[in-house]
Amino acid sequence: MKRFQFQLEKLLRYHQQRQKQAELLLSHAAREQESARATVRELERQIELACRLPERVGRSIEPALREQSLRHAQQLSETLPGAQDNLKAAERRFREAQSQHTAVTQQVEALCHLRSQRWQEHLDEAARQQQIELDDVVMKQWSRRALTADATLTESESTVVIEGQRP
Numbered sequence: 001m002k003r004f005q006f007q008l009e010k011l012l013r014y015h016q017q018r019q020k021q022a023e024l025l026l027s028h029a030a031r032e033q034e035s036a037r038a039t040v041r042e043l044e045r046q047i048e049l050a051c052r053l054p055e056r057v058g059r060s061i062e063p064a065l066r067e068q069s070l071r072h073a074q075q076l077s078e079t080l081p082g083a084q085d086n087l088k089a090a091e092r093r094f095r096e097a098q099s100q101h102t103a104v105t106q107q108v109e110a111l112c113h114l115r116s117q118r119w120q121e122h123l124d125e126a127a128r129q130q131q132i133e134l135d136d137v138v139m140k141q142w143s144r145r146a147l148t149a150d151a152t153l154t155e156s157e158s159t160v161v162i163e164g165q166r167p
Contacts, residue, residue: 004122012111019108022101029090029097036087043083047076 006012050073 002122002126004119006115006118008111008114012108012115015104015108015111019101019104022097022104026094026097026101029094033087033090033094036083036090040080040083040087043076043080047073047080050076 050069
């Protein structure tokens with residue numbers, strides 16, 4: 001039986017390696033996206049906290065404290081658009097990584113499917129060859145038995161004929 005050999009094995013391994021790289025890239029992009037999202041949420045939370053002045057009923061707020069809170073809120077508000085831009089960029093990179101991962105995964109699946117088909121064809125061919133060999137063995141055995149039976153039968157007939165010729 002001939003050994004199975006998939007002609008595109010090197011290509012399959014190359015794409016499997018690319019798939020692993022794409023998985024790592026996707027994982028990194030997902031972490032980066034989550035980090036950017038957490039940064040935006042944290043900035044929004046801090047802005048909300050800075051806007052809440054520590055007012056108490058019946059007490060006035062010191063102007064310096066009010067000014068400091070407003071300045072802090074302003075700084076955070078100026079930082080927020082940059083963080084949102086970073087989030088958009090991280091989301092774009094995640095989508096690109098996801099798209100690349102999907103494409104490479106489809107290529108790997110297609111090659112694996114093709115390899116599986118070729119393997120099944122190899123098994124079918126091996127089974128067919130084995131059946132041919134088995135049929136040959138059976139036919140040879142049958143032919144030998146038939147020749148032996150014919151030879152035995154011919155000897156018996158000649159004996160009968162010879163015996164039948166006696167007066």
